[in-house]
Amino acid sequence: MTAFINRDNIAEIDPFVLWDHFETKQAARPVGLDYHGHSGVDTVSYPVAGNLKHIDSSGCQTTLQGGDIHVMTAGGGIIHKDTITPQNGNAETFQLWTALPADKGEMGDASSANYTTSRLPLVEETDSTTKVLIGSYRGTQSPVHYSIEMTYLDIIIAPYGVWNYQPDKNQTSGFIYLRSGIAYISGNQLHPCQMGILETSSQPIQIKTGNTGTRLFVVLGEPLNQPLISSGASVHSSKENLAIGKNRIAELMSTVKTCR
Template structure:
């Protein structure tokens, strides 16, 4: 998904201290319309002034459940990305993905689509005609500085559900409860969906060196004793070997994100992630100068961004 804010501002995201081990910080979302009058509104919890990162996770949009007959669904024509990976995770509906690598794939509920932009990629996303209710999350992972020039790539994974007492997990990145995703990443990260039964309490063994975030999708949940409501992101600082989740009377569904602190400063503008203002300026110039170009080299010049094959929109 592209960041379609009308007047995007350049944001410098720097590492932040997380407070005492075991402390929980509640991050509230802000509403951002994607598009024009018939915009689909998303709830954005990362980045914000209070926190820029959770591990390498640097961007989190949470949307729906949206009736696409009212919102128009997701219509995001070809657009560029650099220096990051997009992670798409759906709870309902389907999204059609195309990119400049020639990938044509569907994003389905409970399945991971991870697109690594590296030095530059172009992609599009459209909710499918069969979709009536669209509901999910779009996340970005920041590439470490040493890998920002890596080649673009695409990965898909449908994790099997793991049943625990009072909960079902799907681990789509990293490792949890002895389950490891086969999808590689450049830093140590964790991504999992957790569905909790009504009144369930779950204590998960986690990496004590990781910082964690729990995005509440539905229901009410307590994270290490701190209550969270739908749309909120609860941040847990590194230092604890376990993470306690407790669901309310209606159960809960959350996304659990984690990772070793990135420890780097990034600059983000629109869909470009760099390490300096100059990085962003160069990416913007390449995108504007390369629209409609054909691939002719290694991706450093005007061929850095090339068309998406067979896309219905310019």
């Protein structure tokens, strides 16, 4: 597993507080984490190879197939466990976290929602196919309900192709992450498993490819402009809320231990 955003650099790309890419090609059995907790964040799980079984304290129990999206709003506290079952030894999943607004959501009720890949729209263009995971692209809207204004796109670009996009003027923070191939943006070259942090600009995003196609993610959002205090598992706008979230998680974990 490779984490590209953590508590040491979360202020750099507010409101995004975690981006994880997990991949294994020789898994003989299911892998995952037992019950653990979060608060103050939305988490987005996106498996692209293998199946992901999710159970959490909001009452959600579901299994995601490759290409599905799961959104878990931690609010004031939630615990969950995830188990990835490989297919032919392969498992790969991406996880994105965003902070919740301090004035609403940060200490709210926890919830979960699952969206199958068949519900997520594809936008076909001459050089590319864009899957709209969250937000909108070229007037096509994802059905995913989310706590903040953001755009999350999974993009395949053909060899010698060009992908252009004019972001929403308020979504001034974001990054590009390359899953495969090579991409060129603003004179920079990105290779697989590299992240490029976008600078604030009124200009469109333009991504080009060379003699190989590429698959990448573009993630954009409106900064919350609030303190981001992280314990690693939780992110809040104050130490007081972080402590409340920690206590709530401890209460939920004691319930799990009692039930075992």
